[in-house]
Amino acid sequence: MxxxxxxxxxxxxxxxxxxxxxxxxETETAAHTPGPALPPAKPPPYGGGQYPTFxxxxxxxxxxxxxxxxxxxxxxxxxxxxxxxxxxxxxxxxxxxxxxxxxxxxxxxxxxxxxxxxxxxxxxxxxxxxxxxxxxxxxxxxxxxxxxxxxxxxxxxxxxxxxxxxxxxxxxxxxxxxxxxxxxxxxxxxxxxxxxxxxxxxxxxxxxxxxxxxxxxxxxxxxxxxxxxxxxxxxxxxxxxxxxxxxxxxxxxxxxxxxxxxxxxxxxxxxxxxxxxxxxxxxxxxxxxxxxxxxxxxxxxxxxxxxxxxxxxxxxxxxxxxxxxxxxxxxxxxxxxxxxxxxxxxxxxxxxxxxxxxxxxxxxxxxxxxxxxxxxxxxxxxxxxxxxxxxxxxxxxxxxxxxxxxxxxxxxxxxxxxxxxxxxxxxxxxxxxxxxxxxxxxLSPVGGLSIASGRTVFDGEGTPLAEGLVGNGPIIGNAVARALAGRTVMVVDALGADFYVSGAVMSRANSKRAHPGMPGGARPGQRLDQAFAFTGSLPAEAGPLAETGIAKLLFSQAFAGLGAAPAFSRLMALGPDDYLQFSGAMERSDAMRFAAARLTAHAGFSSELTFSAGHDGSGGLFGSPTPGPLMAAEDSGYMATSLTLGAPFGADWSLAGFAELGVGYARAAPGALVDYGALSYGSAGVIVGKQAIAAPGDRASVYAGIRPAALAGKAQFLLPVGRDEKGVISYEVLDIDLARADLPLRFGLSYANRTSNDFDLRINANADLLLGDPQGYGLGLAVGLRKSF
Known part of the structure; x- marks a missing residue:
């Protein structure tokens, strides 16, 4: 040589x-002097947990x-x-x-x-x-x-x-x-x-x-x-x-x-x-x-x-x-x-x-x-x-x-x-x-890391981790993220090389990517701003019914995640303190939701009985978008009934309690890693209201409760755990108990006032959090102003 x-x-x-x-x-080497050292290179821009680690x-x-x-x-x-x-x-x-x-x-x-x-x-x-x-x-x-x-x-x-x-x-x-x-x-x-x-x-x-x-x-x-x-x-x-x-x-x-x-x-x-x-x-x-x-x-x-x-x-x-x-x-x-x-x-x-x-x-x-x-x-x-x-x-x-x-x-x-x-x-x-x-x-990922979800690392659709994997969804909550937390997941780079990350790392990324239960980062305040349109225009003398009618906006699946979809709400008076309300939304040609409610009041007590149903056949999960392989659904639907009871106590004070029970299903989209199947869910909350806070016709309310969460249901998770020399992915089948998600809580304050000029002013501020997950929280604020003619 x-x-x-x-x-x-x-x-x-x-x-x-x-x-x-x-x-x-043909001569022996002389003593040599080491060359100058190079400074350590900057670490590559990807998350922790992959290997080799430097x-x-x-x-x-x-x-x-x-x-x-x-x-x-x-x-x-x-x-x-x-x-x-x-x-x-x-x-x-x-x-x-x-x-x-x-x-x-x-x-x-x-x-x-x-x-x-x-x-x-x-x-x-x-x-x-x-x-x-x-x-x-x-x-x-x-x-x-x-x-x-x-x-x-x-x-x-x-x-x-x-x-x-x-x-x-x-x-x-x-x-x-x-x-x-x-x-x-x-x-x-x-x-x-x-x-x-x-x-x-x-x-x-x-x-x-x-x-x-x-x-x-x-x-x-x-x-x-x-x-x-x-x-x-x-x-x-x-x-x-x-x-x-x-x-x-x-x-x-x-x-x-x-x-x-x-x-x-x-x-x-x-x-x-x-x-x-x-x-x-x-x-x-x-x-x-x-x-x-x-x-x-x-x-x-x-x-x-x-x-x-x-x-x-x-x-x-x-x-x-x-x-x-x-x-x-x-x-x-x-x-x-x-x-x-x-x-x-x-x-x-x-x-x-x-x-x-x-x-x-x-x-x-x-x-x-x-x-x-x-x-x-x-x-x-x-x-x-x-x-x-x-x-x-x-x-x-x-x-x-x-x-x-x-x-x-x-x-x-x-x-x-x-x-x-x-x-x-x-x-x-x-x-x-x-x-x-x-x-x-x-030895580092080339072109970023993705979670693969096909037969091989070459023909499957990969979802980049840098874009955030949404592992929290409506009703489903963070059950998938919790199942990931104790596991090691195979992810691949652009060349198909297998790296292995902790599911906990992915779960933390999910919490930062999207608010729990709200894929895409939608804030509860924004959704409530849209949902206020469903309350209709109750007459001022309806009193407690206004408090009763707003409960479903805060805790019901039927009124969650409405976005800016075309919506309608019709309120028909059946008699004194007796109303029938029809409401719904047509978000796309194959995604819709409807609700029918009976609101009554007697001797100061009020009630609302609601029947609701929804179907999403365009790839959404219970009305929310589903990016990535963890939440992807081909179609989903639900039916539910809810009951709200309200009663006055003391001067201008009222108390309302809400509960909803429902069943749903979600069919996995092609290439999805999670198949949810059938489930049951529920939600509940209480609202304490006070009239005449700052003006004779205004009302302020504080509320607390549980947003829609699975009560029973089993999902199957195909966890990618490896690949072979031909790139064929190995999966481990995990059974996920959907009822083991962290409890989604909601707290908030709402204020409504109808002025003498028939302007309706509504302000809502709330906080959503997951019990047991300190990173699973979100804040929302909504302000609405409407003129009645």
Whole structure:
């Protein structure tokens, strides 16, 4: 993996030439100085409870560790390397006073990954995953590899062989984090090691296929390939020659160019394709910066399209950053550009102090795509640990879609755009592909979090948490929110990755999103303002009936949530102190509510008996809108009867009591997570009134009671709890007792006055709250003025 010459060349069959993608310095490393620390990034804008969870302070301390920075060259080493490539010294052309060398691992925000916590308490280090390495030999006794889980594939050979290149590549991917030397990107991962150097020349494709199949059989989540052909060919030239060759497929063409049989190469390509079902293939790009395009082999999906599912090509560059903000200032490409592979290409800092074979504690400085590629392979292992339910294609998409691209040369070389998902489109550069991996971004939700409610995370309708999930509804109350509080809910980001949040977090968001029982944030005062129209114009001498008639506006479901719907109210006198009232509303063609009431008064006592019914067939829940999957109903309806009794006591004082009993049903809308079915409900309240407070004809009332609440009923809740590699959602069926919602209470003050000019003035102020939920409250104020003619 060196800068000036190949590490090794192996001649097989006279025409199969295989080489490691670079070389290495032959001197031991000098003492190095850690680069400047970057400040912790700002936390992403989403709510708490998801995983992995980050600790910026722990990450900043971790970044200062000697093992984290050991792989970085010191300033003298980097400037010597830059001079060897004919480049200016570090930051020589920068006008930024904070310009500094980039830490290879810090560039990718690995400190956030290694210190992040998963729900089981583990850090994101690749633990439990297996990284396959195809290279030319390994010193497995080196302190970075000794004692690790290592699976060897010998393919009939006696041993894998020993070489610095393979030792370094394996260590960069998964070297131990034990306080000695350097460490790998995924220090907790195990290794599956195989060697192309031990294969017989005639059996090379078969040997590579067998090694790949064995890695898949052992559960490898990624295969790293830091090797290429000694005579590299640019992908654009390869495409032209392939098109002109007349070959039936690329395997036949490649056999004619490289040697071997078409059948052997087809077998290898088929094995690569099969590996992508369980793992990602990572291939180093050519180190030949003069090639002009990506190497044809690292661009293989362009010639064998079935390999485009989970394939990443990797280029190499040196980076300078703003030491204060961490922003990338400049990237100097040392390898072939991403070019034709840009759609599936990343770029990393492949200049590292890595293990060498000369002793178990030897390290050497090298640079090349051979050291850049295993960093990306380690990144895949980190994602595989954090998101074990994602498919390899999804791990690939996360790395590409979240990569850093915040420097001028990237923006100046944009060659196209990739659409990863709805609302997730990212530009890529012909030089740097999708940019530099950013593990903090890759481990975080992309495009916000949603609760999914379909068969899969890809075809179901998601409701963004940022918009607020309404889990409180009329009659239903907060029964759903209470059921969520003790549960963990799977939510997904725009790429379909599964995150897990506490139902309590969602419930708190619900309380802030909408007033309890009032989806959409409607205030009780506003509704009462509309509902006052239903009282009609009782004559002044009706006295107590006015107090009796207003009770249903305060506590009845029939008069809740009327909004601005066209409404009517007709009051017919049947005799002295005896009235019949018809009222209703037609909110939409298939949403309506009606009520009929008999109001009577005798010897100072008054009563009102009301029968009401309503139906909503346009997707509302008992007359209220139902955004999101928790309250969504295809149609709902109710029938109820209520009774109000009033009596005077003392001078101009009166007392009225109200009670309502009803039954209802709600049928779940397609895609809804909750099916309510049938239920019964009730409400009750008392009103104390006083006449002649400020004027002879006025009346003031104070009231308290229970708004409509379920008395009995069972709902089924399909709680999303996970997904599999195909994105199919797993649900847990919860039975919800609707009667266990917090009791919805209402308190208020009302004032009415009919002036001498026949103006009706009404003022109402009230407070609604949920007993047992300190956040479930709302305040309302309504003022109405009406002129009678």
């Amino acid at each position: 060196g800068r000036t010459r190949p590490l090794a060349c192996l001649t097989i069959l006279g025409s199969l030439l295989l080489a490691a993608c670079g070389g290495e310095d 600790d910026a302070q722990s990450a900043a301390l971790y970044r200062q560790g000697a093992e984290f920075t050991h792989a970085d060259p010191n300033a003298a080493q980097e400037n010597g390397l830059r001079a060897g490539f004919g480049q200016e010294a570090l930051c020589a052309g920068s006008g930024n006073p904070d310009c500094a060398s980039a830490s290879a691992y810090g560039l990718q925000n690995l400190e956030f990954a290694h210190t992040a916590k998963l729900p089981d308490g583990r850090n994101v280090t690749g633990e439990g995953t297996l990284i396959a390495i195809v290279d030319n030999g390994y010193r497995t006794t080196h302190q970075e590899l000794a004692g690790k889980e290592i699976v060897r594939f010998l393919g009939g050979a006696a041993a894998l062989g020993v070489d610095s290149h393979g030792t370094a590549v394996a260590s960069v991917a998964a070297g131990k984090a034990d306080g000695r030397g350097m460490m790998g990107v995924a220090p907790g991962a195990g290794l599956h090691l195989s060697s192309w150097a031990i294969a017989d020349d005639r059996d090379l494709p078969a040997h590579l296929a067998a090694a790949t199949a064995d890695a898949a059989a052992h559960g490898a989540v990624v295969q790293n390939n830091s090797w290429g052909w000694q005579a590299e060919k640019p992908a654009d030239a390869e495409a032209r020659d392939f098109a002109l060759s007349g070959a039936s497929d690329y395997a036949a063409y490649f056999a004619g160019r490289q040697g071997g049989s078409a059948a052997g190469w087809r077998t290898l390509f088929s094995t690569y394709d099969a590996f992508q079902k369980t793992g990602v293939l990572v291939f180093a790009n050519s180190n030949d910066a003069e090639l002009g395009d990506a190497s044809a082999w690292s661009s293989l999906p362009n010639f064998v399209p079935q390999l485009a599912e989970a394939w990443i090509a990797v280029s190499n560059a040196l980076f300078s950053v703003d030491g204060r903000t961490g922003a990338i200032l400049e990237a100097n490409l040392l390898s072939a550009p991403c070019g034709s592979a840009a759609r599936f290409c990343l770029t990393a800092d492949g200049t590292l102090v890595a293990p060498a074979r000369s002793s178990d504690t030897a390290y050497q400085l090298g640079t090349g795509t051979s050291y850049a590629a295993p960093q990306v392979s380690g990144d895949v292992a980190l994602l595989a640990q954090a998101f074990p339910n994602l498919a390899p294609a999804e791990w690939t998409s996360r790395l590409l879609a979240t990569a850093r691209r915040d420097w001028p040369d990237f923006q100046a070389s944009i060659a196209g755009e990739t659409r990863f998902a709805a609302g997730v489109r990212r530009a890529y550069s012909r030089l740097f592909g999708h940019g530099v991996p950013d593990m903090r971004a890759a």
